[in-house]
Amino acid sequence: MNNKIKVIGLTLGMLLGWLITLSAQNPQLAMHYYNRGEFEKAQSIFSELVNKQPENKIYFEKLMDCLTQLRKYDVALSQIEQRIQRYPSDPVNHYLKGNIYELKKEHEKAKSSFKEAIKTASKNPATIAGLAQQFQQRGKYELALETFEASRKNGKIHPSYTLPMANLYYNIGNYKRMIDSYLDAIDYRPESVSFVLNYFQRYLPDDYLDDLEQNVLTRLQKSSNESYNEILAWTYIQNNNYTMAYRQLRSIDKRKNENGHRLFRLGQNAMQADEFEGAVRIFDYIISDKGRNSTYYYPAQEAILKARKSILLEQADSNQIQNLTDLTTEYLALADSLGYNRLTASLIKNIAEIQAFDIHDYEGAIHTLEKLIGISGINRELLSASKILLADIYLSTGDRWEATLLYSQVDKEHKEDETGQLARFRNAKLSYYMGDFEWAQKQFDILRVATSRLIANDAIDMNIFIIDNLGLDTTTQNLKAYAEADFLHFKNQDEKALIKLDSLGQALPDDHELRDDIIYLEAEILRDNRRYEAAKERYEAIVALYPDGIWADNSLYAIAQLYLNKLDNPEKAMATFEKIFIDYDNSTFAVDARKNYRELRAVLNAEKSPAIPQNDSIPSPSLEEN
Numbered sequence: 001m002n003n004k005i006k007v008i009g010l011t012l013g014m015l016l017g018w019l020i021t022l023s024a025q026n027p028q029l030a031m032h033y034y035n036r037g038e039f040e041k042a043q044s045i046f047s048e049l050v051n052k053q054p055e056n057k058i059y060f061e062k063l064m065d066c067l068t069q070l071r072k073y074d075v076a077l078s079q080i081e082q083r084i085q086r087y088p089s090d091p092v093n094h095y096l097k098g099n100i101y102e103l104k105k106e107h108e109k110a111k112s113s114f115k116e117a118i119k120t121a122s123k124n125p126a127t128i129a130g131l132a133q134q135f136q137q138r139g140k141y142e143l144a145l146e147t148f149e150a151s152r153k154n155g156k157i158h159p160s161y162t163l164p165m166a167n168l169y170y171n172i173g174n175y176k177r178m179i180d181s182y183l184d185a186i187d188y189r190p191e192s193v194s195f196v197l198n199y200f201q202r203y204l205p206d207d208y209l210d211d212l213e214q215n216v217l218t219r220l221q222k223s224s225n226e227s228y229n230e231i232l233a234w235t236y237i238q239n240n241n242y243t244m245a246y247r248q249l250r251s252i253d254k255r256k257n258e259n260g261h262r263l264f265r266l267g268q269n270a271m272q273a274d275e276f277e278g279a280v281r282i283f284d285y286i287i288s289d290k291g292r293n294s295t296y297y298y299p300a301q302e303a304i305l306k307a308r309k310s311i312l313l314e315q316a317d318s319n320q321i322q323n324l325t326d327l328t329t330e331y332l333a334l335a336d337s338l339g340y341n342r343l344t345a346s347l348i349k350n351i352a353e354i355q356a357f358d359i360h361d362y363e364g365a366i367h368t369l370e371k372l373i374g375i376s377g378i379n380r381e382l383l384s385a386s387k388i389l390l391a392d393i394y395l396s397t398g399d400r401w402e403a404t405l406l407y408s409q410v411d412k413e414h415k416e417d418e419t420g421q422l423a424r425f426r427n428a429k430l431s432y433y434m435g436d437f438e439w440a441q442k443q444f445d446i447l448r449v450a451t452s453r454l455i456a457n458d459a460i461d462m463n464i465f466i467i468d469n470l471g472l473d474t475t476t477q478n479l480k481a482y483a484e485a486d487f488l489h490f491k492n493q494d495e496k497a498l499i500k501l502d503s504l505g506q507a508l509p510d511d512h513e514l515r516d517d518i519i520y521l522e523a524e525i526l527r528d529n530r531r532y533e534a535a536k537e538r539y540e541a542i543v544a545l546y547p548d549g550i551w552a553d554n555s556l557y558a559i560a561q562l563y564l565n566k567l568d569n570p571e572k573a574m575a576t577f578e579k580i581f582i583d584y585d586n587s588t589f590a591v592d593a594r595k596n597y598r599e600l601r602a603v604l605n606a607e608k609s610p611a612i613p614q615n616d617s618i619p620s621p622s623l624e625e626n
Contacts, residue, residue: 030062039066054083057092064096068103076100091120091131099138114143122150125158132164141171159188166199175208179215186227193227197234202603209235226252233266242270242278250285260286264296267303272565274530276314279307292338301338302347305331309354314530324359332368340375348372349386356393357492365393384410384419388426395430396491403430418452425455432462433487435480441466457588464550469513478504478514486521494525516546520555527558532566553587556580560593564600574600 026045033042043066049059060083067076080097087093098113114135121131128151135144145168148161157165166181182196204212213235216228229248236245249262267282283304286296294300305327312323331351338344349372356365369390373383391406407427414420428443444466447459469479481504488497505518523538539555539562546552556576563573577600580593587593 027059034062034066037069039069042066043070054086057090061092061096064100068100071103073100073104089120089124089127091117091124091127092134093117094120095131095134114140118143118147118150121147125151128158129161129164132161136164136168141168144168145172157184159185162188170203175205176211179204179208179212183215183219183228183231186225186231187223190225190227193230197231200231200234206238209238226255230262233262237266237269240273240275242266242273242275242282246278246282246285259294260290260296260300264300264303267300267307271303271307271310274310276307276310280304280311283307298343298347301334301344302350305347305350305354309358313358321359324354325361328354328359328361328364340371342375342377342379345372345375345378345382345386349382349389352386352389352393356389356396360491360493362393362397366390369393381419384414384423388419388423391423391426392490395426395433400430400434418450418455421447421450421452421455425450425459428459428462429490432466433483433490435476435483437466437470437476437479437483441470453588460588461550461554465517468550469517478508478512482514482517482521489521489525489528494529497525498522516542516549516551519545520551523555523558527562532562536562536567547583553580553584553589556584557587557589557593560596564596570600570604574604 026049030042030045030049033039033045043063046059046063046066049056050063053059064076064080067073067079077097077100080093080100083090084093084097094113094117098110098117101107101110101113117131121127128147132144132147135141135147145165148157148165148168151158151161162181162185166178166185169175169178169181182199186193186196200212213232216232216235219225220228220232229252233245233248233252236242236248245266246263249266252258253260253263263282263286267279267286270276270279270282283300286294286300287304290297290300308327309324312320312327315323317323328351331347335344335348335351338347340348348368352365352368352372355361355368369386372378372386373390378386387406387410391403391410394400394406395403404427407423407430410423411420411427414423424443425447428440428447431437431440431443441463444459444463448456448463450456450459466479469482470476481500485497485500485504488494488500501518501522504514508514508518519538519541523535523542526532526538527535536559539559542549542551542555543559556579560573560576560580563569563576574597577593577597580587581590581597584590
């Protein structure tokens, strides 16, 4: 008897376990059929699941999906009506009803159902966000906005809705309301300003920068929210108004007693935009207001030296060399007062560069660098960079042996990294400048596999260039003349270099192999001297006249960079990047060109079209995520 009871108990236990397992598998089986498009089978299981768990919204929505896929619209409507009776406070049921009426082409009934969904949601605030998301997923942006608007109390929207509403306004192309919503979000959470600025950077068309500025200025009359000052500064930066941006960020810096980090970043932006006067003002504030204890004091000293040098170089002044000499004298005195130490080392290196390559005081530059290299505790990379600079200067003076000794020393000290590869490349260039072309070519050939892509690319170009031109004449006279012009450019004696190239060009026949090389080097010199339009014309000549030459892809990449960074024409930059990876798909620039093309396309499409691409959609996070 006891054994029978045990067997029955064991059987019942196994049966119960089997039933539990089967029950757990039903949703998985339903989804399996659903994903395979077997909607009849999926409908049957989801129908059972809804009967067992009527409160489960996911099961019910999947059931509605199955019925609509099977075009059983009336069955679906009947079940929704029953569900509305059972759950009258759930607006999603009216939303589902509206979707089915749309499928039946009964648009007035669909519209009425959607309005009823919004009305129901307005009475139950907890359902607002969910219903709005349903509308948004179906591309019904206006209805999603109506849903959020229905939540207004005393004329105010709940702060957590501001970001998703901004997203929706973007999708319908209402940029002014988008701006309002993002600024409302900052009212609620001022610390979300970086998040909002990122959206403005990506999605706000330039045509609406003035609207943003005026909106912020109006709000600042009633609010002391400092995040508005940050946004205002950002709008000024977009318009290259660094003076006004400086005023805003300086105000924040003073009120918050910060260390100058915002202003240092602003100064760097001004330098990149060639706004050197503004950069000087910004860096001078950091130096004078923050003092030596600031993290940014020494970097600001270095940056202001570069800015002041750039100002002098831009001026067509007969006293330019004297002015640059006075500048180096001033900063050498500053270095003496601050001391030669690891904090001033980078500044001192910059002084030596001006001495050597702007006023051509090689002896003074060598003296400055020797003192710098003698500093104890200096950063290893900076020390090696200073040795390479010293080698460059020795090379400029004609002392090739001291130069090659220093290059080789750095190469040995950095055998496996990019610094060593740079020293090796400079050593090869030394041989090239001196006319030892065969030895230089062998070194460039080795450097083709350098881990630094920039060095590898340059080595490949130099290797091909020498091979192509070395056998053109037995005396290598023309190649030597070209290398001499290149050496003058290396020494920053660019007017002499251009004269040398012009003379060489006049002496060569029109079909000579060096023709494209001469035009390319002229373009490089003009670009380095900020003569961007003239440089672009020569790059374009290379592409037009020598599309199969070694400088064609280099020239296209240079043109694209000029359009992007100097000539303010992102559309032409994008088209040029596209030409690189289509016409020169084997180019070393192809990967970068494709990346830049995609980034520009995303930005330009965002400005032109109110619809965010599905693969680049703006999320709708709550502010709590920031």
